[in-house]
Amino acid sequence: MSNTRGRRLAALLAVAAVALTACGDDSDPSAEETSTEAASEAPTDEPSTPEETTPEFSCPPELGERLPEGLDPDACWSHPDLERPALIDGTVFALEPDASDPTTDRHIIALDAETGERLWKSEVLPGEVSALRATEVDGAPGVAVVVTENDSGDALTEASAAWGYLAWPADAGGDEGGDAGSADPGFEAEVHITAPQSEVAATDVYWTDQGVLAGDQFLAPDASEFTTVNRDPEPMLVGDYDLEETFTGASGDLLLSYVRGVAWLPDGPSDGETYVGWLARTADGAEAWNAVTSTPNEEDSLFGEGPSQFAIIVGSYLLTITPTDENYTAFELSWLDAATHAPATPAPADLEGAEPTVVVTDIMADPTALLSPDGRHLFASWSTLALVIDIESGAVTRVPTDFDVYGTAIDDQTFFGSTENGSLTIDLASGEAAAIEAPRQPFDAVDGDYGIAVLEGAVGETYYLVGGRRTAAE
Template identity: 75%
Template sequence: MTNIRGRMAALLAVAAVALTACGDDSEPSADETSTEAPSEVPSDEPSTPEETAPQFSCPPELSGSLPEGLDPDDCWSYPDLERPALVDGTVFALEPDASDPTSARRIVALDAETGERLWKSEVLPGPVSALRAAEVDGEPGVAVVVTENDAGDALTEASTAWGYLAWPADAGGDEGGDAGSADPSFPAAVHITVPQGENPHTEVFWTDQGVLAGDFLLKPGATEFVPVNRDPEPMVVGQYDLDEYFAGVSGDLLISYVRGIAYEISENGDTYVGWLARTFDGAEAWNTVTSTPNEEDLLFAEGPNQMTMLVGPYLLTIAATDENATAFEVTWLDAATHEPATPSAADLVGVEPVIADPGGLGGAGALLSPDGRRLFAGSSNGALILDVEAGTVTPVATDFAIQGSAIDDSTVYGSTENGTLTLDLASAQATAIDPPRQPFDLVDGEYGVAIIEGAVGEPNYVVGGRRTDAG
């Protein structure tokens, strides 16, 4: 399969069967130090703000770079955390381990409002391919996919393996505590391994429909990976292979979008476009691929000016109906049957859209509001907002490509080459954020998180807290 590409990340729910977690009583490295305020002797005197202020509050030098909507006097920050995820009032992130900060990582859980460290995981068994907020035994949590060099008794061969590990948000229980302190570090409640297989892709496709790591798939609620054929024979017309843009998994099918040219039929060639679904063994389940003769003197035909994406159990096509891409036609298909569909907002709650092929709207990425009502798609030509139930598409008036980073029910936080901005989903009105302020990278209800990159040689920070702009 050609042109396999990584996709944006967003929140997902991958349900897994939780096993009983037990604490690790081992002592931390001597290099690990506590960031928790020292304990005080109980006193009848009321506490002062100075006594209770957390030591991980935002330093003054970051105040000018905080995202709009985060109070500089009421936020938290940590240096050198990686890949944060936010769900249900908890922030999860990777933290270098003091014993081997260049390669060893732990997961830390933080209170999204105060930044208090809630618990830390054991050192992860290998390099991290993906970390996401997840559902663990029906409750909020975090999961990670790692590459394991020695997976122990879970495998029958010594080859490198994928490992899926998950923790519930309350993994620390009553013990919890500062991730730099002597409190215990917790093993994963779920740990499933599988060989990387003969074709170990470096990309991990992870959506609400499951985790696709290499040649193996872990479906929501499953306790083991199942093999899939990630490299089937491509769709062929005559002697020409048609390009397939892999989107991901929907139900029991692997979904791709086909866009390719064959010159078997006409002198100028024909452009083939359409959806293609395969079963896990690589066999074609169905396709909607159709051909259109290329116009004379066109060296390469681009096909229709449209954007296609996988939205959970549905396939979405947004096609421009005029040359300036100001009017659009919206088409939904059921991914299982490729029959026309009309999903409601309720049908899409919790779903993560994945761009299959941006068509003429190149460089695209998509975000769906948590209530499922509106879908934002940023592209090299600007941005679009789809009202799911009305079926209307509103272009955003901007001269620059918009990259969306976070979304809630009313607002997109993003950036262009000209600076950062917010987008109102109802009006499609873009509002610039005065520099050097940043947009949020993650939002969840009342809380927001952003990554502030330092200059060369300076630390990066993860900052967060309660949003002042939350509705």
């Protein structure tokens, strides 16, 4: 509640006290004593009750024990039923159901990361959201979504679906921000680019630092239109064997895949050979470069069918992590320039701000890759392996854990994640893990001084987006 309202309340109390004093002159003397005490209370600019100090978007008391470690229960904010939050430069973006049809239409809502104040809402989005990301819009912080737009004039068929890319700068509302859920009209997207009809599933979106690939349509940074790409080229062949290609993402004007497959050739080893490595194709599906190598298979060996590798796109570089012993205590790092596949040694400044994209293959379960904002540390995990990589020195530290580690957020010092045993943080400098006391939650996103998380309850219960200034932040 504002101080203005507090001053009005104090003034009303003072007027009431004067009235009581006047009545006391003609009645019981005790009334005069009461009125004298009341008249001695001077008006104040301070809120007069504890309730008036409670911020409009404060966290409900029942959430206190579940808040992320480092979020002050007395200074945090919360909003119910917001989805897919993203955080950048002091602004939080999320999806909010539209009041007229909560099951389908949605708005983007922008919030102040420190106070939770609603800054603005978008117009109703033209279709189902496939991806949302905090990004740059015309060189400034903002938010973008990829939606599937449907031609309402036709029957809803696969052929009527098209991609739409919409983006808003963080200050889209200016001084006229619309309150989400109100009847006020929302703000139109500053960027709205519609792609041709897509033949690939509407949920198939790859969003990297190098561009957005939605179905078979690619939108490069700062481009004004989507271009069609060949997402289903003829696979790489070795003799009569097709090698499996796992599409990974885009870099510049190249489409990148990670190849892994086994071939048995008449003049090869009896156990065959495993082919692994990166392959780049142009938009029409033609091979641009090939860095796939082969390893003879060995019966009864841990690496019997080739090395177990973890492959990641990090900005404009490709990283392959290969264990070099059967106990997975030592690792080899191989960096390639994505444009040329030449060996590279990126510095933290080359990676700063990048968001890694992980290759998902059959040899890994639920992989994670997160890069610290300063580009100095990369966290990578698959199966029960969790690694912290020092980009500058190339040192790899294995985190001592017997459980799969899933990543949620990272800053320059700390990784926030969870295992089947609960939530944890990992110090990036030492690789040491520390459990987050249950039932507290890890952050879903952190950005400088601020952090946000979605707190989910049982099925049917209200879930909350919570956030605010982190107490542990410098």
